[in-house]
Amino acid sequence: MNLRQLVVAYFQYPAVIAYLALSALSIGVFVARPAPVLPTLAAVIISVLLYPLVWYGLHRFVLHSRWMFKVPMLAATWKRIHYDHHQNPNHLEILFGALHTTLPTIFLATAPIGWALGGLGGAAAAFATGLLTTCAYEFCHCIQHLAYSPKHPMLVMMKQRHMAHHFHDESGNFGITNFFWDRLFGTSYAKVSERKKSQTVFNLGYTPEIAKRWPKVAELSGGVATGHPASRIKH
Template identity: 65%
Template sequence: MTFKELVVAYFQYPAIIAYLVLSVVSFGVWLWQPATLAQTVVSLAVAVMAYPLAWYLLHRWVLHSQWMYKVKILSPVWKRIHYDHHQDPNHLEVLFGSLSTTLPTIVVILAPIGWLIGGIGGAAAAVGAGLLTTCFYEFCHCVQHLKYKPRNKWLAQMKARHMAHHFHDESGNFGITNFFWDKVFGTFYERPDRKEKSETVFNLGYTPETAERYPWVAELSGGVATGHPTQRAKD
């Protein structure tokens, strides 16, 4: 895949278009009820700086949770927002986060912070920053999952670490572009650090045995797929 093809695939996804449109709306709200320059800068900075930590916490303790699939009403959400992605990490349709869950999360976390800093204008600035940061994260996520070999050393390094999360051991490397919080919480690793491959790297612990007790994800998925995604595609 060329860089141009990567960019085309990225901008074709509806959620990305929605994030960009809503970021323009956020800017319009800021123009309508502007915060001061200092309040705006602080709101933007807090939103951008808080994003890696928020992503880490959500990724580790929600997306990789062992509780969502046990609740019938939450099992379809868990299946869509992360189980399907780990079942087939390179499948474009489930590569991006679900708009129905990602957008409310951005607003719920960042709008109150921005409002406390600078009222409506601060909230608009923080939400807009969160939306654009999400676009950046999703672009890096595309680089990591699609058949594109980055020339940039930093992107190549991020891709290797994220691919280890998906194909070797899902219990670490929860960051996308920033592994600072993985290092803080002790979940960062380089591929050679862990000799043994996780048996649950593709199913996140939702095994056929687990499905017998909590069947809802399996019912929605037509069963529980096992083994490497490329091998399943050949069968």
């Protein structure tokens, strides 16, 4: 896959179109009800800087939680937003999160800050920033999962670490483009040789034994993910 094919594939995802459309709508709201320059800049900068921390926390403590599948009302959501992605990282139809979970999260992580700084205009600017930042993150996520070989050293590093998260040890490298918080909290690893191979990298700890007690995800998935995807998924 070359860069042009990557870009074409990226814009075929409905989530990307939704993020761009909502960001354009938010920018329109800002134009109609603008906030002062300094509050707007503050809202934008804080949203950009806060985004990696929010993603790290959600990825580590929610998406990789071992409590969501125990709650009947949340089991299907957990399966869709991350279990399916890990049991088959090459299942590109679910590469992006479900909009009914991502959009409220982006809004709550950005809009209140913008509102506090600049009212409606500040909230619109912050929300648009969160949406566009998400688009940038998801483009890098496409690079990491699609058959594209990046040449820039930083993109190469990102892809290597994210693939290690998916195929070696899921308890580290929670960042997508930013690994500062991984380094700060001790969950970063640059080489697979630094860690022992995880036995739950494809099922996130939802093992056959666990499924006997909390069967909802297994019932929805037709079983529990065990072994490498290439050995159990027909292509």
